[in-house]
Structure formats: C-alpha cells, structure tokens
Amino acid sequence: MKFDSVIIGGGLAGLTAGLKLQxxxxxxxxxxxxxxxxxxxxxxxxxxxxxxEEMKQLFSQAGIRLHYSPGVRLMPLGTxxxxxxxxxxxxxxxxxxxxxxVLIVNLLGYHDFFSSFLAQGLEKExxxxxxxxxxxxxxxxxxLSPSEMRAVQIARIxxxxxxxxxxxxxxxLKDEDTVVLPQVFGLQDASVPSRIRxxxxxxxxxxxxxxxxxxxxxxxxxxxxxxxxxxxxxLMGDKVDKAHLHEGRVHxxxxxxxDNHYIEAQNFLLASGSYFSKGLSSNPFGISEPVxxxxxxxxxxxxxxxxxxxxxxxPYMAYGVKTDENLHAIxxxxxxxxLYVAGAVLGKTRPEFGTAxxxxxxxxxxxxxxxxxxxxx
Amino acid sequence: xxxxxYTRSKGNFEECMKCTVCTxxxxxxxxxxxxxxxxxxxxxxxxxRLKDPYFFSNTLKYCMNCKRCEVACxxxxxxxxxxxAARIKYDKSKPKLRDRILASTDLMGxxxxxxxxxxxxxxxxxxxxxxxxxxxxxxxxxxxPKYSSxxxxxxxxxxKREQAAFPEQVAYFHGCYVNYNYPQLGKDLVKVLNxxxxxxxxxxxxxxxxxxxxxxxxxxxxxKHAVHNVAALQKAVDKGLKVVTTSSxxxxxxxxxxxxxxxxxxxxxxxxxxxxxRFIYEKLEKGAKLNFKSDFHKKIAYHTPCHLEKLGWxxxxxxxxxxxxxxxxxxxxxxxxxxxxxxxxxxxxYEASQAIGQALFSQIKTxxxxxxxCDCETxxxxxxxxxxxxxMNPISILAQALED
Numbered sequence: 001m002k003f004d005s006v007i008i009g010g011g012l013a014g015l016t017a018g019l020k021l022q023x024x025x026x027x028x029x030x031x032x033x034x035x036x037x038x039x040x041x042x043x044x045x046x047x048x049x050x051x052x053e054e055m056k057q058l059f060s061q062a063g064i065r066l067h068y069s070p071g072v073r074l075m076p077l078g079t080x081x082x083x084x085x086x087x088x089x090x091x092x093x094x095x096x097x098x099x100x101x102v103l104i105v106n107l108l109g110y111h112d113f114f115s116s117f118l119a120q121g122l123e124k125e126x127x128x129x130x131x132x133x134x135x136x137x138x139x140x141x142x143x144l145s146p147s148e149m150r151a152v153q154i155a156r157i158x159x160x161x162x163x164x165x166x167x168x169x170x171x172x173l174k175d176e177d178t179v180v181l182p183q184v185f186g187l188q189d190a191s192v193p194s195r196i197r198x199x200x201x202x203x204x205x206x207x208x209x210x211x212x213x214x215x216x217x218x219x220x221x222x223x224x225x226x227x228x229x230x231x232x233x234x235l236m237g238d239k240v241d242k243a244h245l246h247e248g249r250v251h252x253x254x255x256x257x258x259d260n261h262y263i264e265a266q267n268f269l270l271a272s273g274s275y276f277s278k279g280l281s282s283n284p285f286g287i288s289e290p291v292x293x294x295x296x297x298x299x300x301x302x303x304x305x306x307x308x309x310x311x312x313x314x315p316y317m318a319y320g321v322k323t324d325e326n327l328h329a330i331x332x333x334x335x336x337x338x339l340y341v342a343g344a345v346l347g348k349t350r351p352e353f354g355t356a357x358x359x360x361x362x363x364x365x366x367x368x369x370x371x372x373x374x375x376x377x
Numbered sequence: 378x379x380x381x382x383y384t385r386s387k388g389n390f391e392e393c394m395k396c397t398v399c400t401x402x403x404x405x406x407x408x409x410x411x412x413x414x415x416x417x418x419x420x421x422x423x424x425x426r427l428k429d430p431y432f433f434s435n436t437l438k439y440c441m442n443c444k445r446c447e448v449a450c451x452x453x454x455x456x457x458x459x460x461x462a463a464r465i466k467y468d469k470s471k472p473k474l475r476d477r478i479l480a481s482t483d484l485m486g487x488x489x490x491x492x493x494x495x496x497x498x499x500x501x502x503x504x505x506x507x508x509x510x511x512x513x514x515x516x517x518x519x520x521x522p523k524y525s526s527x528x529x530x531x532x533x534x535x536x537k538r539e540q541a542a543f544p545e546q547v548a549y550f551h552g553c554y555v556n557y558n559y560p561q562l563g564k565d566l567v568k569v570l571n572x573x574x575x576x577x578x579x580x581x582x583x584x585x586x587x588x589x590x591x592x593x594x595x596x597x598x599x600x601k602h603a604v605h606n607v608a609a610l611q612k613a614v615d616k617g618l619k620v621v622t623t624s625s626x627x628x629x630x631x632x633x634x635x636x637x638x639x640x641x642x643x644x645x646x647x648x649x650x651x652x653x654x655r656f657i658y659e660k661l662e663k664g665a666k667l668n669f670k671s672d673f674h675k676k677i678a679y680h681t682p683c684h685l686e687k688l689g690w691x692x693x694x695x696x697x698x699x700x701x702x703x704x705x706x707x708x709x710x711x712x713x714x715x716x717x718x719x720x721x722x723x724x725x726x727y728e729a730s731q732a733i734g735q736a737l738f739s740q741i742k743t744x745x746x747x748x749x750x751c752d753c754e755t756x757x758x759x760x761x762x763x764x765x766x767x768x769m770n771p772i773s774i775l776a777q778a779l780e781d
Contacts, residue, residue, distance in 0.1 A: 001662070001692070034451035035398045144410040147417060152401040212401045221710075228708045233696075236711065237448030238689045257689025259648065261659070276394070277451055 002264045003029045003233070005371055006253065008240050008291060009271035009279065011036030013343025013360040015223040017269050019058045020368040022230040026375070029233040029263065031240055031255060037273055037344065041216030042208055043090040043183070044073055044083040046356035051085050055361055062226035063190060064219055072096055074180070076208040077114060078121015085358065087215050089186060089193035091205045099178035099203060101128045105169055106182060108135040109143040112150060112210035113182035122180075130176065134168040136161060151209045152217060155187035162192050166199035178203045183214050190218060240291050243268075245331075250292070250339045267371045270294075270321070270329060271343040271364060279345035280320070287319050292339065295322040295330045297349075320347020327367045338374070340367040388459040388637075392452045393420035399446035399456055404713040405439055408732040412439035415446035418463075419456035426463055433467035440464075441717035442592050443683035458637045465596045465638060472594040475513040479719040480593040482553040483585040493526035516727035520762055522558045522754075529560035533567070533579055540567070543576030547656065548613040548620045550606075552627040553585050554754040562623055565776035566653055570621075572779055573657065573665050580609045580620065586627040589719050591638060603641040606631060610646040620646075621653040623772050625685035625752040626718065628652050632688070652685075653772055654693040654752065661700070668780040673703040677774065678746035680709045680737065680760065682753035683717070694752055694771040701778045707744050712737040716759035731763065738764050750774055 005021050007014045010032025021028045045051075050068050051059075059066055065088040072080040072093055080096035091098075102122055106115045119129035138161050142149050158165065162185060169179060183206045186192040197204045228234055238257040243250055252262040272279030272291065281290050282305075287298045298319045299305055305316040321329060321341050327350075328335040342363040348355070353362040385391075399415040400406060406414045413422070418437050425432035437460050446456040472480070499505050501520075510517035529551050533540070540546075547570065555563040567577045584606055587599035610631070613620050622628045632650055635641040643650075661667065677698055681691035699706050715734030720726050741749055741764050749760055749768045757768040769777075 001696070033453070035402070035449045036451070039396070039398050039401070141410045145413065148400065148406055148410070148414045150397060150400055153406065156407060210397075212397055217401060225710065233692055235689060235692060237450075237687065239453070255689070258692075261655075276396075278453075 001029075001258075001261065003027050004265060004375065005267045005269060006031065006263055006265040007269045007271055008253070009036070009273055009277070009343065009345075010224070010234065010236065011271065011273055011277065011343065011360065012038055012041070012219075012223075012357055013271035013364040014269070015220070015227055016055070016058065016361050016364040017271060017342060017368040017371075018227050018232050019062070019223065019230070020054065020365060021371060022227060022232045023058065024372055026372075027231070029235060029265075030227070031235045031238050031253075031263075033239040033272075033278065034237060036220065037277060038216045038220040039212045041213050041219060041357060042073075043213070043215040044086040045358040045361065046083065046354070049084065049354070052362070052365060054365060062222045064222050065190070067092070074098075074205055074207050075121075076118070076210075078118040078124075080125075087219065089183070089206055089215055097125050097127065098205060099127060099176075101176040102130070102178045102180055103169075103173055103176040103202070104129055104131045104180045105172065106131070106133050107139060107154060107184070108133045109139070109146055110149055110154060110182065110184075111146070113207070118180060118207060127178075130174075132172045134165065134172070136164055136168065138164075150212065151182070151184050151214050152187060152212050154184040155214045158185050159187055159189050159192060162196055163199070166196060169200055173200070173202060176202055178205060180205045180207050182207060182209045184209065185214070187214050187218055190222070243292050245292070245336070248334065248337055250336060253291075266375060267338045267340065269340045269342060269364075269367055269371065270345060271341075271360075272345050274317075274344040274347070277344070279343075280347070282316070287316070289321050289345065292329065292331060292336070294341075295333065296320065297322065318348040320349040321345050322349065326370045327363065340371060342367040388420075388423065388455040388462065389453055390420040390423045390455075390459055393454045394452055395421075396451065398449050398451060402445045402449040404443060404445060404715065404733040405441055405729065408729045409439055411436055413437075415440075415456045415460070419446065419459040420454055423459050423463065426467065430467050433463060435468070435470075437464050438468070441713070441720050443713050443717055444687040445683060445713060448686055455637065461591065461638050464594070465591075468594060470594065475515060475723070476593040476719075477595065478513070479515070479722055480589040480595055480598075481585075482589055483557075493524040497523045510724060514724040515722055516724045518727060518762075519722050520758065522554070522758060524557055525560050527560075528556045529563040530556055530579060532560055532564065533577065536567075540571075540576040540578065543571065543574055545575045546578055546618055547575055548578050548580050548618045549653075550580055550583055550610075550620055550622045550627060550631070550650070552622065552624045552754075554624060559754070562770050562773055565770070565773040566621070566623055568776045569657060569667070569772060569779065570653070572667055573660055575660075578613075578618070581612050583609050586630040587639075588626055588630040588634065591630070591634060592718060592720070596639065600639045600641060603631075603635045603639045607635065607641055607643050607646060610643075610650060614646050614649045618649070619656060620650045621656045622650065623653050623752070623770055624754060625652065625682045625688065625690075626755070629684035629688050652688075652690050652693065652752065654697055655690055657775070658693045658697055667775070669702050669778050670780050671702070673701065673778045675701075675703065675748060675774070675778075676705040676707075676746045677748055677750050678707045678709050678741055678744045679771075680714065680741075680749055680751040680756060681711060682751060682756050683713050685752050686711065691752075694750065697775060698750055698771055701775065703778075707746065709737065709740055709744070712740075714756045714759045714763075716755045718755050721755075721759060730759070734759060734763055741766055748774070
C-alpha cells in the first residue's frame, strides 16, 4: 500500500499533522497502537502561546473550539496552574480565585471527582465552599456498578439529560456566585458545557476528573472524524513492527496486522508519543526508540534519570529522539532524509515548540510544513 | 533485554497500566450495568483468578467478544482473550439447549437445507417466533436467516471444470453463511476472482470456524473444528494455494482465536489465510486490472465489523470500494452494531443489543446511502433489521460494478 505520507501515532501530534497534510491534498495514513494520550488530556495546551492561525483553522473545521486567555486554570485538587490556550469548556482566570462563594456539585456515587479536596484548595484561596450531590433516576443503572462509574459512562447519560442537571443545580443554588462541576459533559455533543453555563445563574467552572478525560476523548473523536472525512486512512490498533531503511531513507514499514504487506510512502512522520504510548522505551540499561532505533541522549548512570523528589521535573521526561533543525530524525549520528519527528517522542529536546499538548501541535505543524516543502522539491 | 519477553504472561495482562481507556470503548458497559467491564473482567480479574478460581464471575458471559477493548488498549493487553479464556477455563456450567442450537451453525444448515423452503416459511411465522421466544428464549424480534437450497458447495462443484481451467487457483473457505444461507456471495466472489484470471476451489471438507461454539461455552467442540479446519487449510497450503474468505469473523477466528483461545497451532497456515478483499487488493496493486461499468453509481456507507477492525484489514475493503468509479464513499464511525454473532439472538440480550447499535443505526439514517457495505454476515442481519437499509459485502458490490 502506497501513500504520500505515513504517520506513526494517532494522538494529538499525529492527527494534527494528518489534518494539515490531508488538507493540502496529500494521501496519508495514520497507524495508531491503541488509543492515545488525548484520553488523559486536561483540555489545556499548557505553555502554548496564542494558537497559530492554521491550528485555529484546522481545529475549528473539526468542530473544536479554542479560547486564549493567559492566566490560570482550576486543577482537580483545588489548586491552580498557569494556562493560556484551552478548549472552550476549560475556564481560564486572571488569578487563583474566581468568586466568594462556591457551590461544588458532584453526582451521587461518582468517586473520580474529589469534591472535598477541591473545597479545601479553594478555601485556602479565601473562597467559601458548599458541597452537594445530585441524584437522577437516569443514573440508577450506572450506580449498580460503582467501579465502572467513570467520566465517559456518566457523560453518555449527561449528553441526554443535561437539562435536568440544570434544574437540579438551580434548586441547590443559594447565594453562591460560582458552581464547580466535574468534567463529565459534552462527549458526543460539544455544545452541552456551554448550554449548562447558559442555564445556571452563576459562573460555572468545570474541573478535571480521573481519566478517561471527556474533553480529551471528544477532541480525539472530532479530529479523527475530520481526518477520515478528508480521505485519510486511519489504521487503529495496529503497531509498526519494523521499518525498511535504504541509503538514509525509510522505504516502508511493516505492521503487526498487515504483517507481510509493505506500507510505502514518500515521507514518514514519527509521532509515537512518550513512554506510556511506547514511543520511548526504557530498560535498566538504556532508553530507546523501538521502531527505527533513533538516537536519544540520556544520562549514562541510571540513578541520574530520576530526581529523588517525586514532585520535581524528572530528567527522564526530558529525554527524547534527536532531530536536526528541520525535525528530521537522527540515527547513528545522521539525519534520515524522509523521516520527521513530532510530539512527545521528542521529550524536551525542542523547547522552542513549548511543552506538552502545545508542543505536540506546534511540532506537528512544523514537521508537516517541512514534509510539504520537501515534496515540492 | 530479552527477559521481559520470556516472562510475558498469557494475554499480556501484566502490561495493563490500569489506564481505563478500554472501558470507554466497551459497547456492553454502556448498556449493561451487570457487566464488570473489560478492565475488571480482564486483567484486574485475571490477577485474582490466578490466586483463586473462586474469583471467577459468571457475569463474564456478558462480554460479546467484540475485541474493541484490545483495539483501544495502548499497552497491547489482550483484554478480550483474557475474558474468553477465563470463561473456557472456569465456567463449568453446561450450555443450554438454545445456546447449543445457536452455536451449531453447520449442523443446523445440514439438517434444514433439504427442506429449506419449509424451514424458511416456518421460522418466518409470527407463531414460530413466539414459541421460540417462550421456549428457547430466542428473541421474537429477530428474523432468522433464510436457508438456501442448493448450497454453495454443490453449485461450485458443478462448475469445477471451468474453474480448474484458470491459470491461477485459490481455495475458498466459504463458511456456513455462504453455504447454507447466502450462496450468492460465493458466486459474486467467483465472478470477481475469475475476472482477475483466478479459479476458485473448495477446501477439502471445511467445517464451521467454531466462533459461535467458543462464545456459547462449547470450547471442546470448537477445538475439534479448529483441528479439522487447520488440517483442511494445510492441505490447500501444501498444494501452494492461498485460502480466501468473505467473512471477517471466520477469518479472525481461524487466524487469532485458534491459537489464543483454543491452543490450536495454526502457524503453518496463518499467512496463507486471507480475506478476499486483501487478496484482490494486493493483486490490483501488482498491476492486475478489473473492468468496471462506466455507468455505475452508488452511495456507499462502509461499516467496519468489530472483528475486521481487530484484524486491521478494513482498509482493504475501504480502498477497493473507493477504487470503483462512480462510488460515493462514507466511512461510518467506529461503532459496534450490537449483534455480536449469536449474542443478540438471545432474549436476555435483545434490548442491550439494540441499544449498542443505536449510534450506528442513526448515523446510517443520516448518511442515507444506497447501500451499506460490510464484511460480516451477522452485522448485515442486524443492520438490515434495525435500519431497513440493504447491506452488501464489498465483494458483492465489486461483482455488481464489474463489466459483464
């Protein structure tokens, strides 16, 4: 099977690059080993500055609305963290406070949202909190299986009964100026969070839950749907087993599912993620990139991969695949001319693209740009 | 560092990071609160079951074996294999008569085919459905697949000489559905392959792949079928033949479930067993040509069956359909139709089955295609019953689009 470009990795970086290349009229395929880190997405692009124009365009065509307002966002345990560019349902505030009196509302039986911690955190910032639970008959079935009462299962129900949730909250609301709710709204229907905001006569803030992340999964579904609508080929649940290299170029890759069927392309993009997604792999002796065996710099002493303090930035998180200025991958000290790299597999080796989700998008756009330039030559 | 490979546990369950991604994609969990979900039933439960079989739960029977959890898993855990293997190992209850009947697809075919018109008339009657519902708990809403007489095998045998005249040959594992219920699909395959200069042969006495037996607690019978089929496939492979199929589930069962669930070694034949879509695509890629009608027009919505999604071969159907001039193609979202073989035929599962399929049904209605394309026979029954749209195997669409 032949494509203009093959992208290894179906997360935020892979999908962003896929959308850009496919929009430019290229035929591409994305190969994704299972679902991506978007399932743990906070909804905020971390250090990213104002979104690049083409990101706004690609995302809005996919039905994803972004907003930009440098400040802080509420974290699941009632603390605040700097943020700027976010999905529309993630609130951004100028400072670590958003009101005087806060009503925290959870759903009865839902354990992945920590209302008491939230209250403690907000009270430290001088806010007065009251915690209440709502219970609706539509949730009875879910409550039968408490261990499976997770954000996504709840969100499926909330997509249908959000109007009832508004009514319940209006009954609970006394003199509070703010209502905090878990992020369990807007899985299939992205408009639900803003409808809830409109229906409640107070500021509504959505706070993160334990994974899976509802805004993250929605983002993944919308990006993938748009990519397929543009004609992209998405190979879900497949894994690149090996790559055929010839004279400094990648000729083709072979996957677990398509076994002896070669997948050929002019250009390849490695966006296979970090350790969790197995884009990077570690063992007691070293850190490696399993598909191509690309170069990675890491401390020789394993003890130096970690910082003794758990909360510190861990050195191993900075390690990533080495690239040249055009994001070509480097193997045995030499750049591979048609293999590009984007996203978390870069670690923190390319700080100019920012960090986390912002880095994934920016490096993917840059790599896709380089691929388009190279294919014009 | 090979140590990790040598110590890999069965089903790879120790790789589970407890990330819960699988639970977001389990179709059963969305509708049935009695099911503990893929994470609990799979890797979490396995850890406990290994300590003490007491921890085996009967609720694992609610797993449809659709494998969506495995496709979603970022860590390569064979979640559904773990669940089905636990059912085989620990569930000692005898399958009910109803389950035996549903699982014995080829036996039912053999018994009913000589009197097909009578059987079809009888199973189509409201009174029969009511009786089956009350006595055997086969849901009354279901339409029974029609039996066809004569079967595909008989038809192909009567064309043996002309098929043997083609310079290139393949063997065809047609499965129960093509033989007993819908020989036309087999004939369509023969038409397309003949157009590529390939003649079609039968295997030396194939049997039902056994998937319905695996999911209905009859793993011993399934194992016998597996051993028989691997031997039949081996005979074809020994003659240098590839074996093609038109059913995604039969293919998936013989390639993956035989070694993973039934401990039947298929390594010598696995690479020769292909979906016909893949075989045809690879031929076209190597330069073979098909002559399509110039006035063919069809709006096609393609549904990837769960087991084809797990095989990762939906891409061949997609590419082939897009290749036909005059086709307007829509890829439907990745969703389960809810039937899962015999699962949806059972009265206790009917409601869940329809609820699971809802997202797919409503998308089909929105797209409003001329035809839905799909490589699975039970998806076809489910989608046709639930939406009223016609469902065709991509091979049949190819055959229809070919210049006669």
